[in-house]
């Protein structure tokens with residue numbers, strides 16, 4: 001029996017995608033699964049090329065950007081970005097809005113760089129994104145890093161920061177493909193795949209071509225953007241199953257109306273859940289309304305002693321993985337692209353029921 005899985009990632013995938021992969025599992029293109037074919041063979045090379053082409057089409061990626069499929073997840077990119085974009089002694093900018101921007105900064109600090117924190121929302125308990133125009137990139141900085149959607153805190157930027165000539169680096173892990181985005185505003189976009197793009201095991205990286213040539217000479221080959229671009233991300237064996245599944249996810253996104261379709265669906269889910277929480281005196285969401293995430297909805301109860309029971313009873317009712325991140329507690333409903341509105345409605349019905357019994 002399928003449940004509504006509210007995990008922050010690895011996350012729920014569309015049933016159509018799973019069924020399609022299941023149908024091809026034993027025989028993809030000639031008596032074996034996609035996991036068993038050579039990545040150098042024509043079938044897989046075509047599969048990877050089609051996946052990239054679909055991503056370019058769906059995200060309207062301009063032609064002066066390179067798409068890479070790399071290993072090491074989004075966390076890997078926290079170190080890979082400085083390796084590729086800086087020289088020793090450079091300065092780099094960070095906007096801190098929660099755990100993931102914090103972790104990215106910690107990785108950058110391992111390098112011989114001057115790390116400037118140009119905005120820090122710690123004083124708010126990481127419950128808001130900084131106001132547009134309230135911070136500026138440092139002149140001459142190698143890049144400015146920010147996290148458009150903080151997966152743990154459920155804090156999302158409602159705008160793209162203006163950084164002038166300083167390349168903007170975005171960790172789009174938990175919001176990529178959730179709505180249209182103007183790729184031309186970014187120097188580098190990266191995202192782990194295990195939320196809106198399929199199974200874990202890969203980071204999708206989108207790099208503006210003029211930034212491909214800045215890597216330090218000691219950058220590991222498999223993480224050198226230019227070298228990987230020259231080898232179509234296949235300098236070594238790529239995560240073939242993740243690439244194949246991403247292709248299927250992208251086909252599904254297309255049948256749902258592309259990113260406009262995703263945006264409509266995601267806005268409705270988020271508005272439905274936040275409206276219910278805001279109207280309740282039993283549940284609350286700590287994030288400032290203008291910074292609320294469409295993808296990750298943390299919520300609290302007035303009596304935190306009930307949290308464990310809530311999570312356990314919800315799981316019994318087929319609503320799984322609702323515990324908040326261990327670092328913040330409470331509850332969190334991650335409602336990525338694959339979560340249908342019916343899942344959100346079922347969650348709200350359960351929350352009403354739980355309040356009736358325990359309120």
Ligand code: PMP
Nearest residue numbers: 073074075076100151173174192
């Ligand atoms: N950045 C964000 C915003 C994330 O949500 C995550 C994972 N939850 C990461 C980075 C780390 O990604 P990975 O586990 O793919 O390395």
